Amino acid sequence: MTTSAARIETVWETKLPLPLVGRGKVRDIYAVGGDRLLIVTTDRLSAFDVVLPDPIPFKGKVLTQISVFWFDHLKSIVPNHLITAEVDEMNLPAEVKEKFGSLLEGRSMLVRRAQPLSVECVIRGYLTGSGWKDYLKTGATSGHKLPAGLQQCQKLSKPIFTPATKAVTGHDENISFEETVSRIGEGTARKVEALSLGLYERGRDYAETKGILIADTKFEFGLIKNEIVLIDEALTPDSSRFWPKEGYGPGRDQPSFDKQIVRNYLLTLTWNQKPPGPKLPAEVIEKTSRAYREIYRRLTGKEVV
Numbered sequence: 001m002t003t004s005a006a007r008i009e010t011v012w013e014t015k016l017p018l019p020l021v022g023r024g025k026v027r028d029i030y031a032v033g034g035d036r037l038l039i040v041t042t043d044r045l046s047a048f049d050v051v052l053p054d055p056i057p058f059k060g061k062v063l064t065q066i067s068v069f070w071f072d073h074l075k076s077i078v079p080n081h082l083i084t085a086e087v088d089e090m091n092l093p094a095e096v097k098e099k100f101g102s103l104l105e106g107r108s109m110l111v112r113r114a115q116p117l118s119v120e121c122v123i124r125g126y127l128t129g130s131g132w133k134d135y136l137k138t139g140a141t142s143g144h145k146l147p148a149g150l151q152q153c154q155k156l157s158k159p160i161f162t163p164a165t166k167a168v169t170g171h172d173e174n175i176s177f178e179e180t181v182s183r184i185g186e187g188t189a190r191k192v193e194a195l196s197l198g199l200y201e202r203g204r205d206y207a208e209t210k211g212i213l214i215a216d217t218k219f220e221f222g223l224i225k226n227e228i229v230l231i232d233e234a235l236t237p238d239s240s241r242f243w244p245k246e247g248y249g250p251g252r253d254q255p256s257f258d259k260q261i262v263r264n265y266l267l268t269l270t271w272n273q274k275p276p277g278p279k280l281p282a283e284v285i286e287k288t289s290r291a292y293r294e295i296y297r298r299l300t301g302k303e304v305v
């Protein structure tokens, strides 16, 4: 379950004596009672929607601790699912706490279980990725008509809401606002659009003071007793594109803090982007791990523990 690479403990997969609700690409999710979940963030890394065979040291801890940081920072905008990230406060069964407490510490969250909305709320503040491709082809991004002559990675005058479906397997797909309305209803669609824009803007402004540009991000919301709640993760390097502010300039690709290091390496291979994913060289793993930790350090001023 845990492996030791260069004396650093990594967590690839957990097997806790609790009912397993699911294993995502990155998280192992367990039920705790009827209305709570224990979300354990492993060190798995997925790129192009394929889980790669090598764990990235500290990644699960960084994702968890960044989310915890943002849930607190953003809680006045919308309630979130986090109950606690302190293992001592989770009231876990003794057999779980005693045997797995140290593994869980720093990489797990006890949360309120929600009914996830079937739409991912993507916000783009800069023109990149599929938004840029869409714009090049059509002059618009997910139905938002944009001015002519914008450059790659240019900051948009206002961030835009470009929802996507949560694909069960494979790649998420951009959908129109109308399709969003048909999935979750017009009232909820308008609410999550406004909430996502508010969350993004608050996070973007804070991150910028720490030398990080958040180019785009994805939020997930769920319903708990008819209330809209922010769930999953928040403004992490897995759910967002983070660029260093220094040296930013439109008209070209941006150097990236995070997974882009892995993506760039993978693009040098002749891999067809289908499972199984290729092994990563030690220096790519190390560089990626350092990048994740650097983001946490910049955002919070603390070291990940």
Ligand SMILES: Nc1ncnc2c1ncn2[C@@H]1O[C@H](COP(=O)(O)OP(=O)(O)OP(=O)(O)O)[C@@H](O)[C@H]1O
Pocket (backbone or CB within 6 Å): 023, 024, 025, 026, 027, 028, 029, 037, 081, 111, 112, 113, 114, 115, 116, 166, 167, 168, 220, 222, 231, 232, 233
């Ligand atoms: N409070 C919550 N209640 C119910 N489900 C949640 C909650 N928070 C997160 N989830 C779900 O837990 C899962 C997180 O797992 P993970 O991030 O590993 O999945 P993923 O690889 O991103 O995508 P997929 O969900 O497609 O496997 C997501 O499906 C998310 O919707």
Ligand SMILES: [Mg+2]
Pocket (backbone or CB within 6 Å): 024, 026, 232
């Ligand atoms: Mg996820």
